[in-house]
Amino acid sequence: MSKKNEYDVVIVGAGISGGIVANQLAEKGHNVLILEAGVKKDFSFDTYREYLNTYYENTVKIPNSPYPQNSNAPQPLVTDVDGIKNGIQQFNEKGYFKQYGPAPFQSTYTRAKGGTTLHWLGTCLRMLPSDFKEQDLFGIGKNWPINYYDLMPYYRMAEHEIGVSANIEEQSYLGIAFQKDYVFPMTKIPQSYLDKQLSKWTKNAVFEYEEETFNYKVVSTPQGRNSNPNPKYNNGEGYQPIGAVGNPDLGQRCEGNSACVPICPVQAKYNALKTLQKAVNKGVVIKAQCVASEIMYDDNTGEIIGIKYKEYDDFDALKYDENCFYKEKIVVAKRYVLAAHAVENAKLMLASGFKNKNIGQNLMDHPVLLTWGLAPEKIGAFRGPGSTSGIPSLRDGAFRKNRSAFRVEIGNWGWNWPTGSPSADLSDALSKQLFGKDLRKALLDKVQKEFRFGFLIEQQALSNNCVTINEQYKDALGNYRPIINYNITDHEKEGMLAAKSFSKQFFKTIKGENKTKYDSNNGGYIEYKGESLWWQGAGHLAGTHIMGTTKENSVVNKEQRCHEHSNLFLVGCGNMPTMGTSNPTLTMAALSFWAAENINKDLEQLKN
Amino acid sequence: MKTPKEKPLKAFEDLSVIITGFPKADIVGTGLLETYFNTIEAELGKFVFENLLNAILKIKIINIEQLTEGEYSNVSELIISSKYKQSIEKIIQLWYLGEWIVAPYSDENYIISSQSYIEGLIWKAIAAHPMGGKQPGYGTWGFPPLTYSPETKSN
Numbered sequence: 001m002s003k004k005n006e007y008d009v010v011i012v013g014a015g016i017s018g019g020i021v022a023n024q025l026a027e028k029g030h031n032v033l034i035l036e037a038g039v040k041k042d043f044s045f046d047t048y049r050e051y052l053n054t055y056y057e058n059t060v061k062i063p064n065s066p067y068p069q070n071s072n073a074p075q076p077l078v079t080d081v082d083g084i085k086n087g088i089q090q091f092n093e094k095g096y097f098k099q100y101g102p103a104p105f106q107s108t109y110t111r112a113k114g115g116t117t118l119h120w121l122g123t124c125l126r127m128l129p130s131d132f133k134e135q136d137l138f139g140i141g142k143n144w145p146i147n148y149y150d151l152m153p154y155y156r157m158a159e160h161e162i163g164v165s166a167n168i169e170e171q172s173y174l175g176i177a178f179q180k181d182y183v184f185p186m187t188k189i190p191q192s193y194l195d196k197q198l199s200k201w202t203k204n205a206v207f208e209y210e211e212e213t214f215n216y217k218v219v220s221t222p223q224g225r226n227s228n229p230n231p232k233y234n235n236g237e238g239y240q241p242i243g244a245v246g247n248p249d250l251g252q253r254c255e256g257n258s259a260c261v262p263i264c265p266v267q268a269k270y271n272a273l274k275t276l277q278k279a280v281n282k283g284v285v286i287k288a289q290c291v292a293s294e295i296m297y298d299d300n301t302g303e304i305i306g307i308k309y310k311e312y313d314d315f316d317a318l319k320y321d322e323n324c325f326y327k328e329k330i331v332v333a334k335r336y337v338l339a340a341h342a343v344e345n346a347k348l349m350l351a352s353g354f355k356n357k358n359i360g361q362n363l364m365d366h367p368v369l370l371t372w373g374l375a376p377e378k379i380g381a382f383r384g385p386g387s388t389s390g391i392p393s394l395r396d397g398a399f400r401k402n403r404s405a406f407r408v409e410i411g412n413w414g415w416n417w418p419t420g421s422p423s424a425d426l427s428d429a430l431s432k433q434l435f436g437k438d439l440r441k442a443l444l445d446k447v448q449k450e451f452r453f454g455f456l457i458e459q460q461a462l463s464n465n466c467v468t469i470n471e472q473y474k475d476a477l478g479n480y481r482p483i484i485n486y487n488i489t490d491h492e493k494e495g496m497l498a499a500k501s502f503s504k505q506f507f508k509t510i511k512g513e514n515k516t517k518y519d520s521n522n523g524g525y526i527e528y529k530g531e532s533l534w535w536q537g538a539g540h541l542a543g544t545h546i547m548g549t550t551k552e553n554s555v556v557n558k559e560q561r562c563h564e565h566s567n568l569f570l571v572g573c574g575n576m577p578t579m580g581t582s583n584p585t586l587t588m589a590a591l592s593f594w595a596a597e598n599i600n601k602d603l604e605q606l607k608n
Numbered sequence: 609m610k611t612p613k614e615k616p617l618k619a620f621e622d623l624s625v626i627i628t629g630f631p632k633a634d635i636v637g638t639g640l641l642e643t644y645f646n647t648i649e650a651e652l653g654k655f656v657f658e659n660l661l662n663a664i665l666k667i668k669i670i671n672i673e674q675l676t677e678g679e680y681s682n683v684s685e686l687i688i689s690s691k692y693k694q695s696i697e698k699i700i701q702l703w704y705l706g707e708w709i710v711a712p713y714s715d716e717n718y719i720i721s722s723q724s725y726i727e728g729l730i731w732k733a734i735a736a737h738p739m740g741g742k743q744p745g746y747g748t749w750g751f752p753p754l755t756y757s758p759e760t761k762s763n
Contacts, residue, residue: 055740056722059707190750227746256748259740266743382736384749412749413739422730426704427712430697433688436629436675439700440733447734448753 007033007285008603010307010333012292012348014038015115016585017571017592018339019275020161024596026282030603033285033331034276035309037073037340038112040288043277045246048267051118055263063119063539066263067112071476072312072326073291076108078537081523089523098473098483104523105486107365107537109341113288116341116539117272119262121386122224123583124164125407126155128396129175131580138400140491141460142577145549145558151590152179158589159222162270163242165189166222173219174396185239186227188220189254192412194379194451195220195389201376201510207393207502214393216506218410221390224270224585225254245273258413260386269385289313292340293479295352295568296330302564306330310477326477334606335567335599339592342574343482346467346544349555351480356564358555360468362461362546364579366538367488367524369406369496370418371503371516372452381414381450382422388412394502395581404458404495407581408502414450415515417536422447453506455499457492457535458581461543488535493528500531540584542573560595567602571595619661620645625672626664626683627696628703630729632673635703638727640720644702647720651708652695660692704730 009025011018014036022032041047055066062078069075080095081104091099099105109116129148134141156179158164165186168178191199195218202216226241233239244250244267251266260269267274280286294308312326338345346360391408399405415421422443429442459465465487469480500516507514518525518534525534548554551563556575562568571592573584624635624644635641649657667682669675675683687696701709706724710716719725726741735753737744 052740053722056725057719059717059719061739190747192749193752196750253746255743255745256737257740257743258737258749263740265740378753380735380749380751380753382731382734382739383744383753388749416739422734422736423705426701426730430700433684433693435627435687435696435700436680436683438629440629443730443733444735447736 007333011337013340016272019272020592021596022284023279035290036288037291073111075111105484114273122269124222124586125582127580154590154593157593162224165227226268306332342541342544361463362543363465364543366456367535369455373515374449374513378448406455409454411452545574546577559598
């Protein structure tokens, strides 16, 4: 048993949120422990190289493919998701999630030191001011207890921590404001040749839908990957790009490895190992292979009195059966932080018998409608970061009353996501008995013209989309497996219809070939108003412990503190009551800085 | 002195050039010729592999990097023959993907090594680079693609 108040703060989860909170609090001199469920890994670059080799040698290169699969801290995989039989979505028993549908939940995350930032794309879009008050503006979705301007200074901190490359002039749209004289740490990542051609081919053209017109303006995406430092940053102080952990000379610039998801070979793309290492250098202790299993609290006051966790010795799934070996321990601190991921945070609170009825509810993602086709000429697919630009014109508008907003992401890696190219193109060509130079030419001519869109459809927070637990479903250590109920609303399907129409008009405008063809046996396939639609998960899990004004409408208050447990803070995308059309990591990081500030205030008060 | 393996290895090299459409320099340049020879021999069995190599050797080809129409149709016949079709497909996939494919999506499929993934000829075929390897450098993705037709003779 640990000594009382051995630590000022205990954080569950060594990902970006936990890393930021730990690093900020250590900076202020507090004593911080992080419990990490994943396997013990050091900060050396050799360890990271092992991930890379695992990726190379894995035949199925899904987002979690480089990282350890671990029965003591299992993680969902996109390959767990079942298909459709006789028009009915199937749900199998093979994955970590127990899914009840009716729609398949297709997103995943990573339970390892560094968390899901190990395989994120690095997109760092701020949310729009309107995204914070959707109920007021559109009568749908929720309001945040804070607004864009409250979060603005924390966005700056997040952009500094992650190292965001972007140009202000391009990013000031749909109400996104920046503080006077602000510049991003690094200049924008060069746009791909594809981006530039699409921009050229759609110049002056418009997308017409339901008596409204929208532009096709192709805008560079702010990205958490290293480019050229902006000398004007921080009042002329500049910015030093952060290279690879354990090999800092490497990864000072993006080298175009075209593998951001699932692994940047040189760590030019930010991952949370960078923040965690800083935290450790300031004295933060990370205890890995320690899975939090219960948050213990006082029934009368709600105060957290300790965290129970299971420390395991061996992570090799094959060596385990019913007799897992672990030690149960308890750790005590002045303040507690759950930073284990939206789903894991909710699961842990449910497992601990928390009373707030909102816990686990309002699960959100960005269902991604994929469309794909051929450009009218070779654009050089499979080069550069996964996406360097998007089309933001449909992120906001009065139409949000009637249908979901979406952001259009332009994919640089051909049809890799929707069809599995270029391997799929090879199979195709071989089935036509092509060989030799004919084979090469066929592949070159086709793949060089390939590109795809991802339409990230905004999803509302709804109580029926939720994480729950049940005694029947547990993992190797006896911890609960998440049970997921999930569905897509007509509001979202209307957004998908608009997206599909956008794609059709776009391909016509550029005189390309729309090759989108959905397989009705694939998970995520639906038909709506006579149109076939197919969506995938974005990995943007959010909303399972949203912030709000009362314990009736939310789990945490605007300080990110639990309404019913004043010494417990929650961080991560779970706090977000809406996600808008932004990939949520940047906003989560900003909120983590804000949470750290509030925790620090608490701790300072305790001292006095 | 020729080692006992040299002759079949040379035949395999020729076969590889013909079916992949890549010149000898690219095939040998992968550093994987012998590795793949051993993989194929182990997977298909010595007998089947030898038969395939002998069948290729029987086709008289003047320049394996530039097949004449007659040579092309003779090779084509071999490739679509029920006897060799599957084996040749697997060998092409091995060269292109660095992976031994038993059947599509089979759990028995495997990538020979990190090197074999990186040296997969498919990336060269599409004028790109392996995802996660042989990085072309900062900003290169903004340039027009460097594409060349395999028909073009550099000399």
